Amino acid sequence: MQMRKVLLEARNDFFFLLRRRNWKEKDLKVLKGIFLGRLSEVDVPVDIFELAVRKALKGDLSFASKILGVDEVDVLEILFWYSPKKFPLPSEKLKRMLKTKNVDEFIQKANSLRMKLGKRDFLDLYLHLEDVDEEEEESKETDILKHIEELSLEELSEEKVKELRSFYRILPASEKSRIESLKVHPYVVAAVVRKPVCPIVLDGSNLLWRGNLSVSYIYRIFEKLSIFEDFFFPYRIVFDRNAEFVLPVSERERFRRWKESPNVFFESPADRLIVSLAISMGAVVLSGDRFREYELSGRIRLITPEEIERG
Secondary structure (H helix, E strand, O other): OOHHHHHHHHHHHHHHHHOOOOOOHHHHHHHHHHOOOHHHHOOOOHHHHHHHHHHHHOOOHHHHHHHHOOOHHHHHHHHHHHOOOOOOOOOHHHHHHHOOOOHHHHHHHHHHHHHHHOOOOHHHHHHHHOOOOHHHHHHHHHHHHHHHHOOOOOOOOHHHHHHHHHHHOOOOHHHHHHHHHOOOOHHHHHHHHOOOOEEEEEEHHHHHHHOOOOOHHHHHHHHHHHHOOOOEEEEEEEEOOOHHHHOOHHHHHHHHHHHOOOOEEEOOOHHHHHHHHHHHHOOEEEOOOOOHHHOOOOOOOEEOHHHHHHO
């Protein structure tokens, strides 16, 4: 699918959103999936974002920029999706080229560049500046899916997931659907495509005992977490220091992958570190233990393996 066609479909999605009122979280997710510039990174409540979009379309870029916390030039992207014949998309590359934060000057310079390059509208100008062609895009899409497939659950990091999310957001729908068939742990897929509520800290030793000292149980819990109503990411696991030695010899080789994970900690007693990590990260805790000695009521959300199993 040609990239121009993909962008035109995204523009149709944009107009569909404009016909709606009182946007929900899913609407904001769609909108951020459409945006290609700075607006895709803005973190404000749904009603604020909707207000900013409608104000910008009425010409009040100053108001929109203030409540979104971006430059007025960045707000131009809203107008670009509304009318790519009149307004340029303020991509990072174009902003570096034009070197101005004045909206009128930005539009004037962008239009001069468009005419100089012989492009019919600002959509074609964006494609030209990004050096997008069909063959290159197909290769890029394949590379993104390949990178996702190469991720392991044990080494899943916030940095890598953030990078892949930004690429995944611009994939055409046909490519996005392929991610479900990748040969990778479902929690890895969820980390790329789902919006996390908050981090999670897992009581590793507690899970091992509940799983009859089988490492497979930890993988099963992560499978359930991938489809749980709330998605939690990033994750940390805390095991007791002697966790490896209480496992049957047959399980120790599988456990070695967790030992080498940057997301895993070993501490005795483990409870103290679990609570400390949860508080510092603003995370939920997954454990069969109630941590009563820490008086966590109202401070940390505790989730049991049974809750996760039930979904």
